[in-house]
Amino acid sequence: MHISELQDTLGRTYLERDRARGIDGTFRWLVEEVGELARGLRTGDHENLVREFGDVLAWLGSVANLTGVDLEEAAARYATGCPRCGRVPCACEPR
Amino acid sequence: MHISELQDTLGRTYLERDRARGIDGTFRWLVEEVGELARGLRTGDHENLVREFGDVLAWLGSVANLTGVDLEEAAARYATGCPRCGRVPCACEPR
Numbered sequence: 001m002h003i004s005e006l007q008d009t010l011g012r013t014y015l016e017r018d019r020a021r022g023i024d025g026t027f028r029w030l031v032e033e034v035g036e037l038a039r040g041l042r043t044g045d046h047e048n049l050v051r052e053f054g055d056v057l058a059w060l061g062s063v064a065n066l067t068g069v070d071l072e073e074a075a076a077r078y079a080t081g082c083p084r085c086g087r088v089p090c091a092c093e094p095r
Numbered sequence: 096m097h098i099s100e101l102q103d104t105l106g107r108t109y110l111e112r113d114r115a116r117g118i119d120g121t122f123r124w125l126v127e128e129v130g131e132l133a134r135g136l137r138t139g140d141h142e143n144l145v146r147e148f149g150d151v152l153a154w155l156g157s158v159a160n161l162t163g164v165d166l167e168e169a170a171a172r173y174a175t176g177c178p179r180c181g182r183v184p185c186a187c188e189p190r
Contacts, residue, residue: 003096006170013176013183020189023136034129041118041162053159054169054178060155061173064148067136074149075101078156081108083149088108094115 004072010061018062026066030059099167105156113157121161125154 018026033055040052064071077083082090113121128150135147159166172178177185 001098001167001170001174003098003101006098006173009176009183010173013173013185016184017189027133027136031129034126037158038122041122041158046163049162049164050169051172053155053164053166054172056155057166057170058173060148060151063132063136067144068141069144069148071148071152072096074145075096075152077146077149078101078105078108078153079096081104088104089111090108094112 002072003075004070006057007061007064007071010058011065014058014062015065018066023063023066026059026062030056030063033059097167098170099165101152102156102159102166105153106160109153109157110160113161118158118161121154121157125151125158128154 033052037049037052037056040049061071063069064074080086081088082092085091116124128147132144132147132151135144156166158164159169175181176183177187180186
């Protein structure tokens with residue numbers, strides 16, 4: 001699936017209700033799902049983890065749609081390697 | 096860009112150093128970037144927001160690679176509408 005297809009489908013599915021809720025409330029949902037991802041990492045159930053990653057992607061898409069950010073453009077910085085050092089694999093100082 | 100292409104490139108770029116850092120340290124980076132996204136939402140600079148969304152996607156990809164999660168599979172739940180009600184647009188109770 002193209003990133004743009006996902007973002008487009010998320011917009012058709014959720015943008016109206018996301019607008020009604022607003023940016024801050026929608027961002028709060030993103031953070032809630034990141035917390036659920038943390039729990040998923042702790043418990044280790046693979047199928048649950050897949051769901052949590054999906055939910056984080058979905059809410060990230062919602063916030064992107066609300067703020068007019070194109071996730072393809074956002075991802076493009078990483079399309080050919082590390083945006084800091086330009087290399088594959090990354091050759092930055094470990095951090 | 097396909098979600099799988101992004102995840103694959105992120106793996107070739109970062110997986111070795113992500114493994115050295117470990118899941119918890121890499122998840123910490125994801126949370127740091129979510130915080131930078133929050134700051135970006137507050138300040139409103141569009142180009143900066145695009146960068147922050149990209150960084151969140153990248154670190155999400157890193158955690159997914161470390162935990163063996165296929166982000167295409169994760170995103171697939173949202174490919175045809177709301178996974179809860181099955182509809183486009185979503186018809187769930189507002190929340």
